[in-house]
Amino acid sequence: MRGTSWWSRGQGRGWLTRARARPRGTRHRGDTAGLTSATEPETIAETIAETSTAAENGFAVLEKVLALPVSTWRYSWEEPHVRHLGPMAQDWWAAFGLGGSDTTIACADANGVALVSIQALHRRLAELQRRVDALAPQRGEAVPPEGNAPPAP
Structure with missing residues (x-):
């Protein structure tokens, strides 16, 4: 399995997940936050297979992000x-109702919330x-050309 990648398809969910196997000699300590023996998960959205797509109001998502409690923490098995x-x-x-449950945060959802925010x-x-x-x-000031940053004070 050394250096092996494999793909699995979500059943009709329009995504693929790729995970790379751990190198031999390493053991799973449970530090992958629910990822089973995967160190580099990737989620790929297939436009043709996605259903129920809808645009999100970025300002509404941003307001939820601003209200979201963020803290530092560690897993119980970590040093x-x-x-x-x-x-x-x-x-x-x-806040968002995204993902499959209230016990995990999917990387695809975190990425989507970050991007729309x-x-x-912008x-x-x-x-x-x-x-x-x-x-x-x-104010008697010149307007900077489009695309240029304003002059430094």
């Missing part, structure tokens, strides 16, 4: 010096920049 940063799965489930922040920042640019002539 005391090991720390992780993130939300608890129960809080994630209560980044998009919302839209908010672009709108604020437009407002600042509109006020610049009133």
Whole structure:
């Protein structure tokens, strides 16, 4: 199994998961957070197989992210010096209702929430920049060309 990759298809769920086997001589200590002998899981969405797709309101998702409790923690089997940063799965489930249960956070869901939040922040920042640019002539300032960062103070 050394260096082996394998793929499994979710039954009609439109995703594939690839996991690479652990190198020989290493043992599973339970530190993969529910991933069975996988060290690099990848989720691939198949557009043709996805069902019930809907656009998300990025600003609404962003508000949920802002209200989400985030803390440092460690798994009970890890050494005391090991720390992780993130939300608890129960809080994630209560905020977003994503995934299959309130005991895990799927990487695909965390990635999706992060990406839609980044998009919302970008839209908010672009709108604020437009407002600042509109006020610049009133203050006797030159408007920076589109796509350029404002000059440093």
